[in-house]
Amino acid sequence: MIVILSKKFFRIIIAIILVLIIIITGTILYSKKTATSTTTNYATVNRPIERGNENSNYIAIACNVDWGNEVIPEILEILEEKEVKISFFVTGRWVKAFPEMFEEIVKAGHEIGSHGYQHLDYSKLTLEQNKDQIKQTEEIIMQYSNQKPSLFAPPSGAYNEYTLITAQELGYKTILWSIDTIDWRQGSTKDVIVKRVMEKPNHHGAIVLMHPMPETAKALPALIDQLQEKSLKVGRVSDVLVD
Template sequence: MRVYYFSRQRLWRGFWLAVLSFSLLAWGYWYNQSLQALPAASLPIYQGSGREKEVALTVNVFWGEEYLPQMLSILEKERVKATFFIGGQWAEQFPALTRTIYKKGHEIGSHGYAHPHPDQLTVSDNLQDIRRAEEILVKITGERPRLFAPPYGEHGQPVLQAASEAGYRTILWSVDTVDWQRPEARVIIERVLGKVHNGAIILMHPTAPTVEALPVIIKELKSRGYRLVTVSQLLNHLESKP
């Protein structure tokens, strides 16, 4: 009787694993089909051209304001311009700091307004979140952002469609520091330098270990012959390739 019960357990476990596998395959097929229905310009950008020895540093900002002045100081000292994806709600709280980032010549992109899970929103709700952030960023900087980094990197069809309808390119990344977990600075350095490649988009956040790691990362990237540019500069080379 015990053997029979154990076998039945294994049978049910196998059945549910099969159901789960089929569901994942079905979801993957549906997701790929939904992306294929979108115009090419709506698809997310993960990196620039592999032909160019250049990389872009990006900083998603929805917290960590206490570390931004140090990051800006390091970037200024190293003569590097980065792309800051700023959340509208955060910019409302820190308009002076947002303006400082812009006036120092860094590129400002949108990180949406309220940092929701965009994959859980409709196209209309995503549009509303993006446009609300845009209104705030334009008011502070006087310039409309053209790049959008979706919160949590979520990029389902409603997110991409909304960003495209609002006139944005959706930007993701090819090198993730995972610095929001606040590992030691050496871990962040290893993650970047171990995975960097031509056209890399490097994702960072304003944290204490990121501040510590940043000058080391910049100096080593330069020593390897990389040019550090903004995301828009990466896209220029990507879109002008033969």
Template sequence: MRKRIKNNILPYKRGVVLIGIAVLLLVGGLTFVIGDERKLPIYCVDTDEKIVAISFDAAWGNDHTIPILDILDEYDVKTTFFLVNFWAEKYPDDVKEIAKRGNEVGNHSATHPDMTGLSKEQMIDELCKTGETIESLTGQMPRLFRPPFGAYNDALIETCEELGYKVIQWSIDSLDWKELSADEIVHRILSRVEPGSIVLFHNNATHVEEYLPRILEGLKTEGYEIVPIGELIYWDDYYIDSSGKQILN
């Protein structure tokens, strides 16, 4: 696997003055150039390697969380869980178990709002509350943020960047939240996957314990390596094209 440069800028805690962001962007060579000048999150990654990332959003319910972790362990797969603060506070043992088993934990806001309707101060509060909860439970600050409902604007992405977060979307939506059958979800993923894909699942999906093993087995059969999002993406020296694909300079 090609070497990815890890980001050494961790999210800042609430109340810390953000100094030197502009200097870091200029001197550090970080690039966030988009053709139409709009800021975009990362939907997928440009790569020749057969690597993909799957992810789970957790906001409601935990009936399937431990079974999901057991299935991931069975297939020796690590993935990324995006957690809402009220979920993390309600199920702290699950948060600890997710991290203990080697999975990546991302930020999914504090109250699951449409972040585009918030002020900058409210955005910071949503991000920092959840980041602090995750750090207190896992010992690590999250570095990835997924906006609730996939809703974003320039102000949100700029705020996330200032706090040290990469904003992550997805290139394949499993639609497991629509109560599709396991067969439909398996076909949907395996027929659309390509190198650099980021797949969206939900931890409380009705059929997750049925479709997840089949998808993992199918991906492995097709020669894909499944990694956490933090290992799939580039952390420096990249740009994002108009489709949301992250491309190394």
């Protein structure tokens, strides 16, 4: 009787071990498959764009918006006077909080890009978190503009492989910059901002990053004039991406 029980017990133990081996093997294979898929996607994903076509006569201005409501009307007025259209990259939370001002930007005919829903460090976000941030912004932008954006500028230029994979899967080009006004830094006066842009050696196809800061608004007229004096057309990010 003891021998019989021992044999049955031994068979049960063997069966349990086999089941555990199958489960562990399946988990490992699935993990490898997922990792390979992610690596493959990242290897073939479009890298961030810092500059457009260097043979272009355009230079683009990208204005990232998560604050600065008191300055945006002045910027829009200057752009209208100069007959210039630029790109505004807006956060979803800003659009949700200030839909009327966002609609003014849209009505003025400027290009709208996504700046994510919140001004977070996207290099620390998971795949799902990146997707959630970009999708939320897309939905709210379309709610007030009825047009899906195709350009995405990660806050502070921070991103990881999940950011790039998500952006591409959702139909976006990830945009950075080639000339930074650094207009948010203390001491960035009108003249300093203009100098930071104009002292760069190559403006053709460049993307100039700015924000709705008071000194930026003061610098904008002179900046547009000086760039146009170099036979450059000041425009949107999509203008410099044309081959």
